[in-house]
Amino acid sequence: MIGETRQAPGGARMNVGQIERELGKLRTNDDGTLALRSSVLNLIVVTDEESAQKITGSVSKLAGRHPARAVVLIADPEGEPNVDVGLSAFCNVRGGSSAQVCAEQVTIHAEGPAARHLESFAGPLLIPDLPVFLWYPGRFSPRSQEFAAMADLADRVIVDSAASQNHETCLREIAALIGDPEMPAIGDLQWVGLSPWRSLLADTFGTPERAGDLEKIESAEILYAPGGENRALLLLGWLASTLGWRPECRNGGGQNIEFSGPSGRIVVVLSPDSPDARLRRIRLYSEEYSFQVSRHRELSHARTTVMRGDELLAERTVHLGSFDLGVLVGEELRYRGRDEAYERSLLEAVEILDL
Amino acid sequence: MADTQVMQNILRDEQRLPRVPEPGVMVIFGASGDLTSRKLVPALYELAAQRRLPLEFAVIGISRTEMSHEEFRGRLRKTLEEQRSGEVSDDVWESFSNGIFYMPGDSKKTETYGELKELLKRLDSERGTQGNRAFYLSSSPSLFPAIVENLGEAGLNRGEDGGWSRLVVEKPFGRDLGSARELNVELQRYFDETQIYRIDHYLGKETVQNILALRFANGIFEPVWNQHYVDHVQITVAEDIGVGSRGAFYEEAGAMRDIVQNHVMQVLCLTAMEPPVTFDAESVREEKVKVLRAVRPIPEHEVEDYAVRGQYERGWVWGEEVPGYREEKNVDPESVTETFVALKVFVDNWRWARVPFYIRAGKRLPKKATEVAIQFHSSPHTPFARDDTEGLEPNVLVIRVQPEEGLSLKIGAKVPGTGFEVSSVNMDLLYGTAFLEEAPDAYQRLLLDLMLGDPTLFIRADEAEGAWRILDPVMRHWSQKREVSFYPAGTWGPEEADALLERDGREWRRP
Numbered sequence: 001m002i003g004e005t006r007q008a009p010g011g012a013r014m015n016v017g018q019i020e021r022e023l024g025k026l027r028t029n030d031d032g033t034l035a036l037r038s039s040v041l042n043l044i045v046v047t048d049e050e051s052a053q054k055i056t057g058s059v060s061k062l063a064g065r066h067p068a069r070a071v072v073l074i075a076d077p078e079g080e081p082n083v084d085v086g087l088s089a090f091c092n093v094r095g096g097s098s099a100q101v102c103a104e105q106v107t108i109h110a111e112g113p114a115a116r117h118l119e120s121f122a123g124p125l126l127i128p129d130l131p132v133f134l135w136y137p138g139r140f141s142p143r144s145q146e147f148a149a150m151a152d153l154a155d156r157v158i159v160d161s162a163a164s165q166n167h168e169t170c171l172r173e174i175a176a177l178i179g180d181p182e183m184p185a186i187g188d189l190q191w192v193g194l195s196p197w198r199s200l201l202a203d204t205f206g207t208p209e210r211a212g213d214l215e216k217i218e219s220a221e222i223l224y225a226p227g228g229e230n231r232a233l234l235l236l237g238w239l240a241s242t243l244g245w246r247p248e249c250r251n252g253g254g255q256n257i258e259f260s261g262p263s264g265r266i267v268v269v270l271s272p273d274s275p276d277a278r279l280r281r282i283r284l285y286s287e288e289y290s291f292q293v294s295r296h297r298e299l300s301h302a303r304t305t306v307m308r309g310d311e312l313l314a315e316r317t318v319h320l321g322s323f324d325l326g327v328l329v330g331e332e333l334r335y336r337g338r339d340e341a342y343e344r345s346l347l348e349a350v351e352i353l354d355l
Numbered sequence: 356m357a358d359t360q361v362m363q364n365i366l367r368d369e370q371r372l373p374r375v376p377e378p379g380v381m382v383i384f385g386a387s388g389d390l391t392s393r394k395l396v397p398a399l400y401e402l403a404a405q406r407r408l409p410l411e412f413a414v415i416g417i418s419r420t421e422m423s424h425e426e427f428r429g430r431l432r433k434t435l436e437e438q439r440s441g442e443v444s445d446d447v448w449e450s451f452s453n454g455i456f457y458m459p460g461d462s463k464k465t466e467t468y469g470e471l472k473e474l475l476k477r478l479d480s481e482r483g484t485q486g487n488r489a490f491y492l493s494s495s496p497s498l499f500p501a502i503v504e505n506l507g508e509a510g511l512n513r514g515e516d517g518g519w520s521r522l523v524v525e526k527p528f529g530r531d532l533g534s535a536r537e538l539n540v541e542l543q544r545y546f547d548e549t550q551i552y553r554i555d556h557y558l559g560k561e562t563v564q565n566i567l568a569l570r571f572a573n574g575i576f577e578p579v580w581n582q583h584y585v586d587h588v589q590i591t592v593a594e595d596i597g598v599g600s601r602g603a604f605y606e607e608a609g610a611m612r613d614i615v616q617n618h619v620m621q622v623l624c625l626t627a628m629e630p631p632v633t634f635d636a637e638s639v640r641e642e643k644v645k646v647l648r649a650v651r652p653i654p655e656h657e658v659e660d661y662a663v664r665g666q667y668e669r670g671w672v673w674g675e676e677v678p679g680y681r682e683e684k685n686v687d688p689e690s691v692t693e694t695f696v697a698l699k700v701f702v703d704n705w706r707w708a709r710v711p712f713y714i715r716a717g718k719r720l721p722k723k724a725t726e727v728a729i730q731f732h733s734s735p736h737t738p739f740a741r742d743d744t745e746g747l748e749p750n751v752l753v754i755r756v757q758p759e760e761g762l763s764l765k766i767g768a769k770v771p772g773t774g775f776e777v778s779s780v781n782m783d784l785l786y787g788t789a790f791l792e793e794a795p796d797a798y799q800r801l802l803l804d805l806m807l808g809d810p811t812l813f814i815r816a817d818e819a820e821g822a823w824r825i826l827d828p829v830m831r832h833w834s835q836k837r838e839v840s841f842y843p844a845g846t847w848g849p850e851e852a853d854a855l856l857e858r859d860g861r862e863w864r865r866p
Contacts, residue, residue: 038784196406199373202366203410206378207483214365242365301446304410314410314483317450318403341369 006102008087016124019085019106026089027102037102038067041333042132044122045072046140046150055137056107058326063090063103066333069127070105073118081112083121119149131155133333134184137325138163142173151183158332160189161230162278168353171230175350178343187332190230191342195331196321197279197293198238200304204291204314210306213286214243215262220284221269228278230349232270235282237349238341247348250355257352278323289313295320376806378411379487379518380478382471384462384502385494386416386427390525392434394556395491396455398798400435403451404444407803411483413454415474418494419461427457454482462494463501468509479515486518489552489805493525500541507545523552523805526617527608528814531830532823539816552805553814557618559797562760564812566625566727567634569754569762576752577630579731581706586749587859588626588712589728591866592619593720595672597844598694602685609692610664611830614716617814620647620822622756623712626727627702636811640818647821649704658832663840663851665695667719670844677719677844691839694718697852699859700825713856715863719844724866725756748779751864 008022027037043062047055052074059070086107108121126132134154140163141147151157157177164170177183205211220239224232236257240247245259245266252269259266273280281294290307302320306313321327367375381399383391402408416427432452436443458474460467478484490506492499503522506512514520522542529535542551557563570576579585592614598605605613624643631638653661668679681688695717702712731750753763763783770776804812840849847863856862 195371198366198369199375199406202372203375203406205366206375206409206411207485296446299444299446301444303446303450306410315450315453316403316410317444317446318406319444319447321405335371339371341371 006089006091014085019087019125022087023089023104023106026087026104027091037104039069039103039127039130040066041068041130042126043068043070043333044126044132044134044150044153045070046118046134046136047072047074047138049074049076051138052107052109054325056105058137058329059105060088060090061326062330062333063105065330067103068333069125069130070103071122071125072105072107073121074107074109075115075118076109076111077113077115079111079115081114082109083111083114084109116146117149118146119153122150123153126153131336133158135329135332136160136163139165142177148182154184156185156187156332156336157183158187158189158329161234162190162227167230171233171346171353172350175346178346185336185338186343187335187339188230188234188342188346189325189328189332191234191339191345192328192331193231193278193323194235194238196302197235197282200293200302200318201282201284201291203316204293204304204306210289210291213289213291216286216288217243217261217266217284218264218286219267219269220282221271222282223271223273223280225273225275225278225280227275229270231278233349233352234342234345235279236268236270236352237345237347239284240352241344241348242341247352247355250352257355373407374807375407375409376412376803376808377487377519378409378483378485379489379806380413380415380475380484381489381491381802381806382415382417382475383491383493384417384498385492386457387418387420387422388493390493391416392431393438394798395493395802396431397435397438398796398802400443400448400451401796402799402803404447408806411485413456413478413482413484415471415478416455416457417460417462417467417471419459421459422457424455424457428452428455431455462498462505465505465508468505468511472509472511475511476515486515487520488514488518489521489523491523491525496525496527496538499524499538503542503545512545512550519550519808520546521550521552521805521808522546523554526553526555527612528553528617528819529823530607530612532820532827535820535823539820543816548816549810551816552810553816553819554801554805555617555621555814556797556801558621558812558814559799559801560756561795561800562725562756563622563625565760566622566754566756567639570625571630580729582708582710584731585707585710586730586732587710587861589730589864590619590622590626590712590714591724591726591728591863592622592716593722593724593847593866594718595720595723595845597667597677597719598680598683598686600684602683605694606686606690606692610694610696610716610718611826615696615698615714616822616826619714619716620825621814622725622727623650623700623714624818626729626754627707627712629706634811636809636813639811640815644815644817644821645704646702647818647825649702649707650825651701651703652825653700653828655828655832658829661699661855662829662832663695663697663849663855664693664833665697665717665840665842665849665852666690666692667694667717667844668841670719670846672719672721672845679844680719691833691837693833693839695720695842695848695852697848697855698829699855711859713861713863715848715852717848720847721845722866723758726866727754727756728752728864729754730864753864755866 006026008026045055045059056072059072088105089102091102106125132154133156134150135158161170161174177186205214222232240259245261248258248260250257255270257268277295283290283292288308292305293302295302300320301317303317305315432448479486492502512520529538624646627646628642631642666680680694681690698714700712729752733749751765755761761784763781765779765781767777768780770778840851842849
């Protein structure tokens with residue numbers, strides 16, 4: 001990405017007008033010309049001190065693909081009352097020596113009681129007429145008043161269901177949010193990370209004769225790493241909700257799940273694997289075929305195979321794509337409405353957990 | 356079968372998953388040529404690597420050169436590595452190239468097609484390609500009729516077992532209206548028009564498609580996009596390079612056939628067309644054809660009033676002295692082939708009545724630039740008449756297609772001070788700086804559309820003929836003359852091009 005990051009001094013006592021003026025100054029080029037502000041969306045990020053540096057880095061990288069007014073809120077409700085503002089702009093210099101277009105980032109560090117009223121900072125800083133995305137990279141409290149007030153500002157909320165220590169609770173809480181008509185659309189980074197897997201799996205049923213086997217799946221196994229539980233559950237939720245499998249029971253410590261499907265019983269095994277990738281492999285078995293997508297241990301490659309017994313019928317290796325935080329969030333920012341497939345898969349996953 | 360199709364759609368039928376074509380084979384005629392190794396295969400490799408092609412996909416290359424499958428794959432990989440500075444994944448290439456096959460054969464001989472048919476059947480059985488075939492004619496245009504006839508006689512114009520068969524034709528689509536019609540008749544003898552995909556890679560460029568987005572996704576432009584508000588339109592397709600090693604080709608083609616008949620006419624259509632009802636192939640192409648039909652014919656005896664041709668002489672481009680066209684390799688020292696064309700055309704319909712479209716395209720101009728400039732009428736009355744309004748000019752909306760894609764709007768603004776001095780200010784937006792996302796290569800987009808069976812960005816028979824119909828009288832007139840106007844390399848064309856606008860009280864803008 002070609003561009004430069006400019007920073008303004010910021011300070012503790014800045015008001016909205018001062019922030020806007022300083023951001024305007026940041027867009028002034030060395031030769032006195034003023035670069036345009038380019039924005040396609042507002043992005044509000046709520047994070048904590050510990051993750052702030054990593055998250056602001058990801059937000060800066062997003063500016064290239066999703067030029068935005070980014071408002072990064074670092075909250076510490078337990079700290080001494082204090083508010084600190086930092087301003088920066090990422091200015092694109094492609095095609096000339098002087099900056100042309102800038103995307104802005106306002107970072108507000110709120111400590112003490114103000115940290116419980118982040119909406120009072122974010123609201124006045126939003127650019128009108130552009131959609132508002134609210135991103136919680138880490139843990140969040142969906143039942144809190146603070147969350148509700150922030151969600152009220154947003155058109156879409158992006159969360160990471162793997163960020164919580166208790167992944168099952170987190171999935172249930174997100175499912176509850178989806179059922180709340182007051183809530184905006186919800187996106188989950190664990191679901192975004194499944195897109196290439198789902199696409200590759202769909203590819204294995206690309207011919208009419210094999211598509212027929214979707215009805216005849218008898219068993220499946222999903223290998224995942226620690227931290228990948230929700231990804232595995234959402235993948236299973238997607239398969240079950242799409243193929244009409246009804247969850248019946250769980251055993252083997254919750255790892256073996258039985259479904260009833262259009263053609264009978266389906267047994268799925270969720271197996272923990274080595275920690276080098278959140279998802280390692282998915283394999284579906286019908287009476288005649290096995291369909292597999294597996295990730296390379298070292299490279300971001302996926303190998304897809306279709307076998308009939310020991311006979312290899314189709315095989316392909318492709319790039320699995322990047323699972324970098326910025327890439328996953330960027331994918332979510334491309335999407336504006338409710339994601340019905342995600343919501344369906346999530347509800348199915350919760351139903352599996354409830355067995 | 357119907358049930359299984361539905362099952363297949365269940366996994367794929369989702370907004371957030373990319374559309375992936377049905378299984379199929381792409382057969383490339385003229386496969387030892389540059390287009391295959393430099394454009395087609397890299398585009399297919401990228402599509403495959405990015406999970407946009409089906410699992411059951413294969414490529415067959417055909418040309419007269421004797422080569423094994425492995426030699427063919429090796430050549431393709433070598434070019435791919437050169438293009439990507441060695442960054443080709445072994446695993447991904449291995450997997451992709453397993454589906455690449457080569458068949459030496461003379462495309463004029465019937466036995467070649469018998470062999471091809473056998474190979475296709477084998478791939479259907481071994482690789483599950485389902486009887487779907489796309490035949491890409493990347494060979495010399497003189498071979499097109501023979502290939503099409505042989506494909507047809509071998510029954511390859513129909514997919515196997517209910518599959519599809521598509522034919523891709525590279526430009527030029529004929530040399531003039533007569534030969535374009537003959538070619539279309541030849542193609543349509545064996546292939547239905549819905550099976551034919553005439554490819555002009557220009558339409559695959561994101562930047563060209565953005566003309567449509569600008570016009571039809573923004574309500575504010577459409578009300579002023581007509582003769583009530585627009586004074587005239589200037590379309591420029593300028594290149595700073597010369598003919599280079601393509602001298603022999605260019606002697607036959609010239610700027611009119613190389614650029615104007617296809618690229619420029621497409622830009623004209625996208626600029627002038629009515630809003631299509633939907634963005635599907637027939638709606639979009641129908642509106643484009645209506646523009647071509649509405650272009651006022653240029654009578655042969657009036658060509659001098661509407662068209663200028665020029666040829667570059669020795670000159671300076673970006674600090675470098677460059678040879679004149681007649682000094683280029685494989686060019687006749689007395690050639691009158693045009694390297695520059697300027698045209699004035701009218702689109703005689705309700706929207707564009709009396710609005711001239713000035714077109715210019717050429718080589719060895721000062722810079723590479725493609726743009727459409729819409730110049731609006733001056734304001735009917737200025738309340739600032741007593742003050743200094745000298746710098747005030749009509750509004751101009753410029754759609755830049757390349758090199759820096761973007762929009763520019765020239766507006767009048769008050770100069771800070773106590774008086775009321777108004778000056779023109781350019782508001783520029785570079786799409787490239789707003790969205791840094793890499794646009795897909797034009798061939799990637801078009802090859803994917805071909806496999807998906809979406810002909811929206813391909814050219815229909817009547818579009819190709821419509822463009823020739825406009826230009827034919829001009830080319831006939833020029834073919835009877837031995838004079839051409841000259842311009843020094845590094846300038847904006849011959850003086851006659853300036854005079855074309857000066858006669859109307861206008862001037863070319865500087866891109």
